[in-house]
Structure formats: structure tokens, C-alpha cells
Amino acid sequence: MSETLAAALAPLAEVAEDPDAYVVRWKERTGGKVVGAFPMSFPGEIAHAAGALPVVIQENREPDTHGRNLLAEFYCGYTRNIADSAAKGNLDIYDGFFLADHCIQLLGAVDVVRFESPEKPMYFGHLPTSLGDSWTPEDARKMMRSFVDEMGEFAGAPVTPEALAHSIAVFNENRRLLREIFEARRSGNAQFTAEQMQVLVKSSMVMDKAEHTRLLRRVIAEAAEVPRDDRVRLYLSGHFSHAPKPELLRAIEDCGALVVDDDLFTGMRYISTDVPEDVDAVDALRDWYLQRDVNLPCATLVQHEADWEDYLLNSIDRSGAQGVIVLLVKFCEPHMLYYPELRKALDERGVPHLLIETEHEGVPEENVRTRVEALVERIRRNQLVRS
Secondary structure, X not given: OOHHHHHHHHHHHHHHHOHHHHHHHHHHHHOOOEEEEOOOOOOHHHHHHXXXXXXXXOOOOOOOOHHHHOOOOOOOHHHHHHHHHHHHOHHHHOOEEEEOOOOHHHHHHHHHHHHHOOOOOEEEOOOOOEOOOOOHHHHHHHHHHXXXXXXXXXXXXXXXXXXXXXXXXXXXHHHHHHHHHHHHHHHOOOOOOHHHHHHHHHHHHHOOHHHHHHHHHHHHHHOOOOOOOOOEEEEEEEOOOOOOOHHHHHHHHOOOEEEEEEOOHHHHHHXXXXXXXXXXXXXXXXXXXXXXXHHXXXXXXXXXXXXXXXXXXXXXXXXXXXXXXXXXXXXXXXHHHHHHHHHHHHHHXXXXXXXXXXXXXOOOHHHHHHHHHHHHHHHHHHHHHHO
């Protein structure tokens, strides 16, 4: 990587490493309010239109201590870390919280946040999870309208249609630029590691979008095409609510593999869908929510016309991936229930795959390396047999 590209990536990497520090600096600089949004479906455009900074709350790097007794051990690592952060006061930097998803474990973490910060507004609006019913579009629209009204009350002034339309355009531009890099990686011409791709998306979840877009343009300008090499091309799938740990991504690519595509939340899932700009803004946000599951199906939603395994197989064909690593957050029930369908589809297609469970507390790097090395070796042997 060139020194100029490394310099362009540096400020984004700094934010991805320490999101809280950015939030504090932004508040000091602007005097504005910061909205903590829980994954995955709250539209940040609404908070942006209200003049606030929407931040997708990230898992931090600290070991859980204070919060360990606040949620049961069978809650996922992300939710237990949220509870721990609330207990330690790390979430005090947020002025309010918005939640749009109906994950039972996440609701438990939100209850802890509510208990630890009773003075902070906490808004829970449940978007419908059954997307194929006749009543779904209207219910989703009502919820988006409710989000807009609640945000206006939080900000102290109504969110205007003009402001919302502007924010939608700002967010769309940021998503388009990120997808440009993802497309380049998929075609084999991008020089970014899986860890650096995560930096690009994670920093977008935290930073002011216009500022992030300016820095992203610099990264794109400094990036160069790189020739393909003989590394095994892998696809990463899963991890709905938070970013896999960087050391896990490094361990995977250290084994002679190159990640060429993903459907991770801190990846393609976050940037898969733009909000329409040619219709009423609230209708557009409703359409964005419904279309996301078509563009990239999710195990937490129900829509019979879209299957995650079909999307995965098509993505493998499109990216030329030779194998799949499924990153399953331990105790993530929707993913655990859906995984057998994915495994069946991959087996029927003959795609080599590996399941890795992840937790908040540490990464068993040597164990991961051994298993990924075995997957890479199996793929290489299959190549030799076919040739």
C-alpha cells in the first residue's frame, strides 16, 4: 500500500478504533446532539435531518466487567457489551437512543441502558418483521412517520421534508462510494484487506456523513488497481449486529486467503440499499426498509420471495469466491436457526465452507488459523483434482 493511501485511510482507521473519541470531539466542535442507534434498521437519515449525529453503537474493545451480571451468559457478546458499557457510563456521551429492531437479546440490553440512564430519551419503534403481508407497507410507513415525529421532539424542532430529502441524498452518496470500493474488491482489482474494508464501513456508521464522504473520496483517489494473485478467494457471511474483531479478519487472510465479498452488517449489508430520492421522504424510507431484504435477505426478517441462500450463491458466482466462512455470533438465534439452510445450499453446490463462532471476549487466533488453513488447503486440493 502506498504511503498516500495509508495516509488517506488513517483518519478513518482512527475513528473505527475509537468511535467514542470521535463522538466526544464532534460534540465539542458542533455543540450538537448525538443519537445512539442500535443495529440494524434505524434510518440515520432522520437524525441527520434533525441536525443530530446518528451513530450506530459499536461493541468496544474492553473486557466486560460491571455488566456481566446484568444479562445472562446466553445473551450474545454484543448485547452483553452494550450492558457493560451502560453500567460503566460509556454511553453517557449519547443524548438519546433509537431502536427499530425486535431482537429479544437487544431489547434486554436496551432495558439495561434504560435502567442505567433513566434521564436519557429511549425510543423503541418496532418495524414489521413479516415483509410479505398486505398490511406491511402501511405499517412500516406509520413507523417511519413516528420516527420522524419522535426525532423532531428529541431535537426540539420538527424535521422538515426538505431537510429529510437533503439527508437522504447525503447518505445515498456515501453508500454509493462505499459500494464502488466493494465492487472493485469483488472484481479482484481492489487493494484493501478485509480489515481495511471494515474500517471504511465502521467509520461511516460513526462519522458525520459529509465528512466521511470527503475522506472517502480521498481514499478512492489514492487507491490503485492490483493484479490478481493466487490467494484463495473467500466470502464472509453473517455477523448481523456488529463488526468482527480485526484480529479475526487478519488471521483469516494470513492463511493465504483473500476476502472478496461479504454480507456482514459492517459490510455490504449496511450499504446495500439506497433510499429513493424521487418520492415522498417518509414513503422513501419505508421503501428502503422493505427493499433491503430483497437486495440482501436477512434471517431476522420474513419474506418468502427472497432467500438468503439464493443471494449467497449468486454472490459467490459474482465474486468468484472459492469458499465461504460463516461468522456466527454465539447465541444469535436467528442466525443459528437459519444456518442449516445455508449449509445445505452450500453443500448441494459443492462450495467449501467453514463455520466460526465469535464472542466478545477474545479471539482464539491459533484455533482460527488452523481451521482456515485446513479450508484453504481443501480448496487448493480440489483445484488440483479438477485441473
